[in-house]
Amino acid sequence: xxxxxxxxxVARLVDVFYERARRDPLLxxxxxxxxxxxxxxxxxxxxxxxxxLIGGPHGxxxxxxxxxxxxxxxxxxxxxxxxxxxxxxxxxxPDAHRKAMKTANHAASSLKAGLFTVPGVRFxxxxxxxx
Numbered sequence: 001x002x003x004x005x006x007x008x009x010v011a012r013l014v015d016v017f018y019e020r021a022r023r024d025p026l027l028x029x030x031x032x033x034x035x036x037x038x039x040x041x042x043x044x045x046x047x048x049x050x051x052x053l054i055g056g057p058h059g060x061x062x063x064x065x066x067x068x069x070x071x072x073x074x075x076x077x078x079x080x081x082x083x084x085x086x087x088x089x090x091x092x093x094p095d096a097h098r099k100a101m102k103t104a105n106h107a108a109s110s111l112k113a114g115l116f117t118v119p120g121v122r123f124x125x126x127x128x129x130x131x
Contacts, residue, residue, distance in 0.1 A: 005096050010050045013100075014042055017087040026079045034070055052103045053096055074116055077108045 018038075021027045035041045050056065081104055088100045 005053045005092070007046075007050060007054070009092070009096075010053055011046055013088060013091050014046045014049060016091060017084055018042060018045070020083055020087060021080070024079065024083060026076060027083070030070060030072055030076060049100070049103075053092075053100060072115075074112055077112050081105065081108050 018031075022031050084104050085101055088097045088104075092100060
């Protein structure tokens with residue numbers, strides 16, 4: 001039997017993943033531009049993953065609106081998923097890894113559907129005008 005997922009496990013997952021994401025050539029520049037308060041961001045993300053991996057409330061959130069104005073394309077989500085999968089596989093037991101990836105894939109699919117459903121349009125705007 002594997003050890004239960006703890007808040008410390010979730011915090012390590014979030015910290016290691018975002019260290020990697022910030023160094024990533026595709027993701028890093030987006031995070032550098034978008035996040036001013038890293039401690040606050042990591043706390044919000046930690047609550048999200050804690051709620052999904054351990055249980056309990058995560059205080060809602062504005063995931064779609066937080067991503068709607070970023071200069072991102074579907075490839076950013078694909079890279080985010082690949083990097084998150086690698087990190088979760090390294091740090092979580094297999095059952096928790098599968099659960100995390102189910103949540104991650106659902107979030108990425110939902111965001112991509114909302115942002116990029118109409119070809120050539122980004123959330124109601126032409127793709128070149130995301131600002």
